[in-house]
Amino acid sequence: MQGVLTGFATIAVVIAVGALLAHLRIVDAGAQQVLSRLAFFVASPALMVGTLGRADVHQVLSANLLASLAGIAVAVVLYVVPARLVWRRSLGDTTIGALSSAYVNAGNLGIPVASYVLGDAAFVAPTLLLQLLVLQPLALGVLDADARGRGLRWWELALRPLRNPLTVGSLVGLLLSVTGWTLPAAVSDPLALLGAMAVPSMLVAYGIALRLGPGLGRTGSVAELVTTSTLKMLVQPLVAWFVADVLLGVSGHALLAIVVTSALPTAQNIFVHATRYQRATVLARDTILVTTVGAVPIILLVAAWLG
Template identity: 65%
Template structure:
């Protein structure tokens, strides 16, 4: 438990530093964009390549992926049922609401939390791959069809999946892990230097965004935002625990990793998708804000009970 608290303290300190730098106007939103791009396109793929490449993916992937996928399916189905019955949402809003309820921030927060709280960044890999290879392409395809009357097509969808930097880095790491190959030092050393930049860049950028980004808005349906936030913070980790522990027999650090990953807040890129297609922007934005604030006590509670 002490290790978990220390890990969150370290993460919180760097986020606070980012917010402080923004408050004193040493950096602005352009700096946040630059840090985010560096982390997304360069540092995080390097980090995932090395961490997954060194991990025993046979142990990491099997129960983790099954429990995480089950949690997404149950939570998403619960939102769809409620949204259709209570708020009569159209398909694009249903897609954004489902993503808001289930799509975790495995990149910006999942990687540093897995690295500093759970001790292994590879633990977030199953969720990250599931989201990048399945959930996001499927959601974008449905949004394209229902808002623009078009479809990106199979080849374009596959291209989007494999050219995503995090996907590429993770797949290279999987290849290294499965085959047992090792990169030579003249490759590993510079990649490691770049990878070391990933976590602080993410956390600084997040702190800047918290200080300078838009606050909680009055628009949208408050009941629906409360619903998506509750599903994300309570139902999804509860289902993940049930499947992992009671069905698959997982316990210890592996169980904590599954629950913590499922309890991560909604990813910021859901708001990007909502803005791009012009549907469900307020729901996505406000769910991200509420789940980001609420995830800390939920994850600490999980660590206290399971750690």
């Protein structure tokens, strides 16, 4: 359990640094924009090349993937329906809200949790690949189209994500994993250095937004925040457990890995996307905060229950 607490504590400290810098007026909202753009266009694509390049893509066809996909799909649908029909959110706002409800922090938190709690970082690889190569490209394609102010066309949805740096970095990493190729040191070393900026940049930018932005729940819909947080913290892991245990017959440590991975909080890079496209930034920020705090007791309970 110490590994879970250590992972969350590390994230909290870096976020606190960003908030402190903003409080002391060393940085301002402009710095948050710069850090978010740096993470989106440079650091995160470099990180994806290295992360996916080392992943075992054969795990993509495992029960882990099927259960994780079910949890994501149910959470997305249960958010999109009220967002469009009740709250009348725009396409871009709905996309960010859906990501906030289902996109788990499989990178900077999932990897240490998988390593310390589950004993192998590879357990998070199926979810990581599913999000980076399917969910994220689709969402970014929708956000790109929405930002241009006109409706979606199927060929734009299919091709537009390929122009996104995060998608390109993910595809390069997957290619390296499938082929077993190794980049020369002259390329891999600078990429690793750039990739190392991704997580700190996201977390510091998030801390700045927490300090300079409106307080938790002071803007936007409280009902919407409760919905995204509940879907992420409770519904998604419960659906993943049901599919894995009841429908697929997974048990033991493999079942624990599936449920713990699904119970991870909303990823910080959703706030980066929200900032980049100026869609539902407060909802993304608040959902990340609520689920990051709430995931600690939930994962501890899951580990005690299935461990």
